[in-house]
Amino acid sequence: MKKIITLLVLVSAITISAQTKYEKGMMKAFELWGAKESDKAAQLFERISKAEQNEWLPSYYVATIEILGSFGLKDEAKLNSKLKKAQEFLDEAKSISPKNPEIMINQALLNTAYIAFDGQKYGMTLSVKNAAIYKEALELAPNNPRVILSKAEWDMGSAEFFGQSIEPYCKDVEKTVPLFEKEKLPKFYPRGGIERAKNILKKCKKEN
Amino acid sequence: MKQPTLLFLLFLFTITSFSQVEFSGKVIDHKGTPIEGANVYLEGTYDGTSTDKNGNYNFSSSETGTQTLVVSFISFETFYKTDIVNNLNNLNIKLREDVNTLDAVVINAGSFDAGNKARAVALKPLDIVTTASALGDAVGALQTLPGTSANDEDGRLFVRGGDANETQIFIDGIRVFNPFIPSANNIPTRGRFSPFLFKGLSFSTGGYSAEYGQALSSVLTFNTIDQPDQEKTELQFMSVGLGAGNTQIWGKNSFSINTSYINLAPYQLAFPDRNEWNEPFEGASGEMVYRYKPNEDGLIKLYGAFNYSNFDLIQDDINFENGFNFALENTNLYFNGSYKQRLGNRWSISGGMSYTNENTDINLEEDKVNDVENSAHFKVKATKGFSNRFKLSFGSEYFITNFREDFFQNTSNSNFDYTFNNNILGTFAEADIFFSKKLATKIGIRLENSEVTNQFTVSPRVSIAYKAGKYSQFSLAYGQFYQNPSSEFLKFTNSLSAENASHYIANYQYIKDRQQFRIEGYYKSYDDLVKFDGVVASPLSNYTNTGEGYAKGVDLFWRDGKNIKNLEYWVSYSFLDTERDYRNYPTKATPNFASKHNMSVVGKYWVNDWKTQLGISYRFATGRTYTNPNTTGFLNEKTKNYNSVSLNAAYLISQQKILYFSVNNVLGTQNVFGYNYRNQPNANGTFDRQALRPNADQFFFIGFFWSISDDNKSNQLNNL
Numbered sequence: 050m051k052k053i054i055t056l057l058v059l060v061s062a063i064t065i066s067a068q069t070k071y072e073k074g075m076m077k078a079f080e081l082w083g084a085k086e087s088d089k090a091a092q093l094f095e096r097i098s099k100a101e102q103n104e105w106l107p108s109y110y111v112a113t114i115e116i117l118g119s120f121g122l123k124d125e126a127k128l129n130s131k132l133k134k135a136q137e138f139l140d141e142a143k144s145i146s147p148k149n150p151e152i153m154i155n156q157a158l159l160n161t162a163y164i165a166f167d168g169q170k171y172g173m174t175l176s177v178k179n180a181a182i183y184k185e186a187l188e189l190a191p192n193n194p195r196v197i198l199s200k201a202e203w204d205m206g207s208a209e210f211f212g213q214s215i216e217p218y219c220k221d222v223e224k225t226v227p228l229f230e231k232e233k234l235p236k237f238y239p240r241g242g243i244e245r246a247k248n249i250l251k252k253c254k255k256e257n
Numbered sequence: 258m259k260q261p262t263l264l265f266l267l268f269l270f271t272i273t274s275f276s277q278v279e280f281s282g283k284v285i286d287h288k289g290t291p292i293e294g295a296n297v298y299l300e301g302t303y304d305g306t307s308t309d310k311n312g313n314y315n316f317s318s319s320e321t322g323t324q325t326l327v328v329s330f331i332s333f334e335t336f337y338k339t340d341i342v343n344n345l346n347n348l349n350i351k352l353r354e355d356v357n358t359l360d361a362v363v364i365n366a367g368s369f370d371a372g373n374k375a376r377a378v379a380l381k382p383l384d385i386v387t388t389a390s391a392l393g394d395a396v397g398a399l400q401t402l403p404g405t406s407a408n409d410e411d412g413r414l415f416v417r418g419g420d421a422n423e424t425q426i427f428i429d430g431i432r433v434f435n436p437f438i439p440s441a442n443n444i445p446t447r448g449r450f451s452p453f454l455f456k457g458l459s460f461s462t463g464g465y466s467a468e469y470g471q472a473l474s475s476v477l478t479f480n481t482i483d484q485p486d487q488e489k490t491e492l493q494f495m496s497v498g499l500g501a502g503n504t505q506i507w508g509k510n511s512f513s514i515n516t517s518y519i520n521l522a523p524y525q526l527a528f529p530d531r532n533e534w535n536e537p538f539e540g541a542s543g544e545m546v547y548r549y550k551p552n553e554d555g556l557i558k559l560y561g562a563f564n565y566s567n568f569d570l571i572q573d574d575i576n577f578e579n580g581f582n583f584a585l586e587n588t589n590l591y592f593n594g595s596y597k598q599r600l601g602n603r604w605s606i607s608g609g610m611s612y613t614n615e616n617t618d619i620n621l622e623e624d625k626v627n628d629v630e631n632s633a634h635f636k637v638k639a640t641k642g643f644s645n646r647f648k649l650s651f652g653s654e655y656f657i658t659n660f661r662e663d664f665f666q667n668t669s670n671s672n673f674d675y676t677f678n679n680n681i682l683g684t685f686a687e688a689d690i691f692f693s694k695k696l697a698t699k700i701g702i703r704l705e706n707s708e709v710t711n712q713f714t715v716s717p718r719v720s721i722a723y724k725a726g727k728y729s730q731f732s733l734a735y736g737q738f739y740q741n742p743s744s745e746f747l748k749f750t751n752s753l754s755a756e757n758a759s760h761y762i763a764n765y766q767y768i769k770d771r772q773q774f775r776i777e778g779y780y781k782s783y784d785d786l787v788k789f790d791g792v793v794a795s796p797l798s799n800y801t802n803t804g805e806g807y808a809k810g811v812d813l814f815w816r817d818g819k820n821i822k823n824l825e826y827w828v829s830y831s832f833l834d835t836e837r838d839y840r841n842y843p844t845k846a847t848p849n850f851a852s853k854h855n856m857s858v859v860g861k862y863w864v865n866d867w868k869t870q871l872g873i874s875y876r877f878a879t880g881r882t883y884t885n886p887n888t889t890g891f892l893n894e895k896t897k898n899y900n901s902v903s904l905n906a907a908y909l910i911s912q913q914k915i916l917y918f919s920v921n922n923v924l925g926t927q928n929v930f931g932y933n934y935r936n937q938p939n940a941n942g943t944f945d946r947q948a949l950r951p952n953a954d955q956f957f958f959i960g961f962f963w964s965i966s967d968d969n970k971s972n973q974l975n976n977l
Contacts, residue, residue, distance in 0.1 A: 092296035126360035
């Protein structure tokens, strides 16, 4: 999980240019996040989200930080509080930007946090939800490397569970590398994944 | 040169410092402990900061005029204060705990919840369908919880010394009038409803909400799935029949259908039981749910179920030389519609209705009985949240039952007609109050006006819960419960009034890290129970409400999913002391459905290498009472103890194919539920007897379940 956090922070690298108040605020938040002050970063994102009613990214990042921070928690009450907060901000982001594949895969990540905590309790309902989310996200954005990658990772997880080959999904992951490379994204847009994809490909090569 | 620059700079500095307003203060919790890391900011601006470890904060802003200061922190209610900026400085802010969190107190005396929304979950969704002894019947899984008795000859829920009629079942808050498939003597029945249409259930063994009435002992509420996640087709091939289901989703609509056909003929050919079957059990059922979501906050659900069952058998009976012939044909049509809408301002309303038509033809040797029951339930409920800590619900409902029986008696060659209407108007109001995260109460009252008993009843219900430590809590509950006499009596008389029970419950619970322990003591007193004279209830009997009784006991529950990897298990134990004087009892006695000690152990172990879940359940109950006519006394002897071990295995062939196997009572223990004595003594002057045994000691089941969906992911684990 640490890896994912570092990657997310790294790839959310910021290009410096003429700055509006929003840009300054977002940059400051990313700075905090990069400096491992993720609580402070989340709080700044939260303030920005409340001030900028038309931007989905601040809410999206509040949710992201809470979700990532919930993995590995042992206390269900704490986990639930964090994920409930994440859900609120994801819902906020969804209402600003409906049918957004980036938000959708974050929703799937949130569900995964519950499943990882207690598969018996949450697995049955939420894994079906995740499957549906990935399916819809892929329909909306067939060339979004993060969508393809997240879906492939999810599929690999279940294939491994059932002792099946992960090979068919390796091809999907391979596809994402050039997509990541040529991706041109608006400012502050989530852009993580290429390192994660390369790591998975290493694992794929080992298995074959 | 120097001086003007300095002056200028100074001037500039003054301007800025004047236009910057300071905001400082301290954030504490209700005990005065500083809160570190709370987010303090001016709403709509980027200006803000986090509190330090002493709860202090300090930031400045160039905003002027009236502003809103916001303090938010996880697990606490967000604090807002709107004022002109100068009044927002030097604040001492006390945050209120959010009572809507998993570690807050829960009012749960008497009740068990299943599903993933509930805070204290006794059964997880998969448990309902993977408990070895339950054979996929939700009610069967509940029989492994404390407070229930192992009555395998019946299959329904017997809760805390109450008989099966004292439990009512609701779907989406709407009553189900005939929830069980009819069966012959000594053959357990099953619920009519396939468990996979439901997302959760709550089983209350006493002290339940004022929303529910007409149940002396227990209510069981199911909630159907709000919105299915995907389209799919499901096929089931079982040793006892076939099943198929399909779900479609389009726009704001979704539709699910489920059908099954059960025929026990091949099974009974392979494993003959104690009965002679003229026509083995044959059943067909169909269920469908249509859901429509008109807007984000509203939902309409229509649920319909049709059920047909038919069998004809000859059961050994000591009083009938050639056995006793019993044949039954039953059709049940059930419809349930419900509507939920959240309105603004924390108001929400829900309403619904259900209609049941049940038609049963029974042949008892040469006598014929035809029962027709038409029932309906209408209900409206409104909820208003005044704050996170105070919620009020109230509503009204109307039950209609029309029952008609035609009885043809062969010996007298005559027909008898019995009919009655049982209409009840109920009104309820209930308040949920959180005094703090640690102390909460629920206070309710239920009023009922019954036409058949010509009676107006008032039932107060109170429960209170106190969280004593991080993981433990105490609860108390009290309630009055009324239920009209069953159709068995109402068809013969209209002079009866409602039966009554009072519950007193004390509960302690400890939950930590996937381990759960609870102990609950209760006392239940029964009043106004129906009594009659004669061997059976008949039109000639005299009926009164002079019966009474009590039940008291202790229920223990322990669940552990922590200590051993991949193993989940729970242990239930119930101690029950009950006596009652009702029906045609000559004296107060422990009824024959109640055992003093009941225990269940259920274990599930997931073997990852085999992709298989293995399950075991063991149920034990001490003997049940029966009357031995060779001695004097009533219900004065006890059968031997009941023991049953069941095993099951679910093997995931692939994501979408599951092979399931189960065997009930694997040790073949010869259980006895009671004795049937000959009506006349033999030559020695003693009465001969016959043990009442289950139909078959063991039951095997093999099934193959196949799901077909777009994503190739879902399976029917939730179906098993």
